[in-house]
Amino acid sequence: MMSLGTLRPSPLVEQATQRLREQITAGHWPVGTKLPGETTLAKTLGVGRSTVREALRALTGAGLVQPRQGAGVFVVATEAAEDWSTRLRHAAVSDVYEVRMLVEVQAARLAALRRTDADVAVLHGALAARNAAAVDGGGPWEGEAGQGWEGRFVDADIALHAAVVAAAHNPVLTDLFGEFVPALRKGLIDLVDLLDVREHDRSHGEAAHTGLVVAVERGDADAAGRILEEELRTTLDFLRKNR
Structure with missing residues (x-):
C-alpha cells in the first residue's frame, strides 16, 4: 500500500x-x-x-x-458531487433567477391565501424599508465588503421578498428561498450597479412591489402571482440578454 x-x-x-x-x-x-x-x-x-x-x-x-x-x-467516483449550496454558488445568476421565479410566484399565491395580520404588518414594514433604501440606502450603512447603497438596496429588496415567502407558511419554501439568497445577492448588486438604478430610477420597482403587498393583503392570489411573475421576468429577461 x-x-x-x-x-x-x-x-x-x-x-x-x-x-x-x-x-x-x-x-x-x-x-x-x-x-x-x-x-x-x-x-x-x-x-x-x-x-x-x-x-x-x-x-x-x-x-x-x-x-x-x-x-x-x-x-464509486473520483469527483465529489456538489451539494446544493455549492451548485447554487457556481450557477449563473440567470439560472438561479429562473428557479427563483418558480418558487416565489407560487409562494406569493399561497401567501395571499394564508397571510395573517402579523404577516401583513411585516410586509408593509419591509415595503417601507425597501422604498427608503431605493431613495437613500436607508442611512450611512456600507453593506458587506463596502458595497454601499447597492448592498443596502438589494438587502431591503430581498427582505421584502423573503417576507412574502414567509407569509406562505410553508417551511420548505422558506428554506428553499433561503438557499437562493447568497447566490442571488452578489448577482443582484452587480445588476443594480450595471443598470445604474440610483441615477435613473430611484423608485425602482416601487409600484410593482406595492401592488404585490396590496394583493397579498387582499387575499388576491391571482394578482399576487401575476404581479410578482411580471416583476421577476423583467429582470430575468435582462439577465438572459446580458450573460
Missing part, C-alpha cells in the same frame, strides 16, 4: 478526509477499488479508527465511496 503520511494532531477528521480524498481524486484508488480496512488506514494515517470512520462517512456523503454490507468500502 502507498504511504499516506502521518497526520498532525489538528483537526484530525478533516485532515484524514482530505488525505483520503486526495488519493481517490488522484486515481490511486480507481473506481471499483475496495479501500483498505479501518485498522490499516488508521495505522497508516496515525489516527484512531473512530477518526477514519468519520472520514469515510464524510467521503460517503460526498459521493466518493460507498460501504457495502459485509464487503467493505468501495470507491
Whole structure:
C-alpha cells in the first residue's frame, strides 16, 4: 500500500478526509477499488479508527465511496458531487433567477391565501424599508465588503421578498428561498450597479412591489402571482440578454 503520511494532531477528521480524498481524486484508488480496512488506514494515517470512520462517512456523503454490507468500502467516483449550496454558488445568476421565479410566484399565491395580520404588518414594514433604501440606502450603512447603497438596496429588496415567502407558511419554501439568497445577492448588486438604478430610477420597482403587498393583503392570489411573475421576468429577461 502507498504511504499516506502521518497526520498532525489538528483537526484530525478533516485532515484524514482530505488525505483520503486526495488519493481517490488522484486515481490511486480507481473506481471499483475496495479501500483498505479501518485498522490499516488508521495505522497508516496515525489516527484512531473512530477518526477514519468519520472520514469515510464524510467521503460517503460526498459521493466518493460507498460501504457495502459485509464487503467493505468501495470507491464509486473520483469527483465529489456538489451539494446544493455549492451548485447554487457556481450557477449563473440567470439560472438561479429562473428557479427563483418558480418558487416565489407560487409562494406569493399561497401567501395571499394564508397571510395573517402579523404577516401583513411585516410586509408593509419591509415595503417601507425597501422604498427608503431605493431613495437613500436607508442611512450611512456600507453593506458587506463596502458595497454601499447597492448592498443596502438589494438587502431591503430581498427582505421584502423573503417576507412574502414567509407569509406562505410553508417551511420548505422558506428554506428553499433561503438557499437562493447568497447566490442571488452578489448577482443582484452587480445588476443594480450595471443598470445604474440610483441615477435613473430611484423608485425602482416601487409600484410593482406595492401592488404585490396590496394583493397579498387582499387575499388576491391571482394578482399576487401575476404581479410578482411580471416583476421577476423583467429582470430575468435582462439577465438572459446580458450573460
